[in-house]
Amino acid sequence: MADCLFCKIIAGHIPADQVYEDEEFLGFKDIAPKAPVHILVIPKKHIANLEELEGEDAPLMGRLQLVLQKIARDQGLADSGYRIVNNCGRDAGQVVFHIHYHLLGGSSRLNLD
Numbered sequence: 001m002a003d004c005l006f007c008k009i010i011a012g013h014i015p016a017d018q019v020y021e022d023e024e025f026l027g028f029k030d031i032a033p034k035a036p037v038h039i040l041v042i043p044k045k046h047i048a049n050l051e052e053l054e055g056e057d058a059p060l061m062g063r064l065q066l067v068l069q070k071i072a073r074d075q076g077l078a079d080s081g082y083r084i085v086n087n088c089g090r091d092a093g094q095v096v097f098h099i100h101y102h103l104l105g106g107s108s109r110l111n112l113d
């Protein structure tokens, strides 16, 4: 998707502070962190949001759960805990229309505003 910000990050056309990459997924620090640890985790496949998911994406999105777990562990959050947030559509305040999961941690008061 030529006009997608996160596709441009995946392609390396826009820099990002990456913390994880494999063939299917990318993890990078949110540019405006809302918690001491605020990582965005995305599939490299362009999917606009949860509403666009199809049955064939189920294995991919299942593997994403384990990537979230790995990144959380790598960030030292396994014991303290963490929150996963997905915003889908206008009323949720979705700004970037490439599906992404916010991984938030490092505080007992995780700000969702």
Ligand code: 5GP
Pocket (backbone or CB within 6 Å): 005, 016, 017, 028, 029, 030, 031, 032, 033, 040, 086, 087, 093, 094, 095, 096, 097
């Ligand atoms: P949304 O509201 O769509 O769920 O969240 C989009 C997130 O992307 C926001 O938390 C915002 O700070 C982050 N973001 C927007 N532009 C960039 C960027 O260019 N680089 C990075 N690393 N994060 C971005």
Ligand code: ZN
Pocket (backbone or CB within 6 Å): 001, 004, 005, 006, 007, 008, 045, 046, 047, 097, 098
């Ligand atoms: Zn995209």
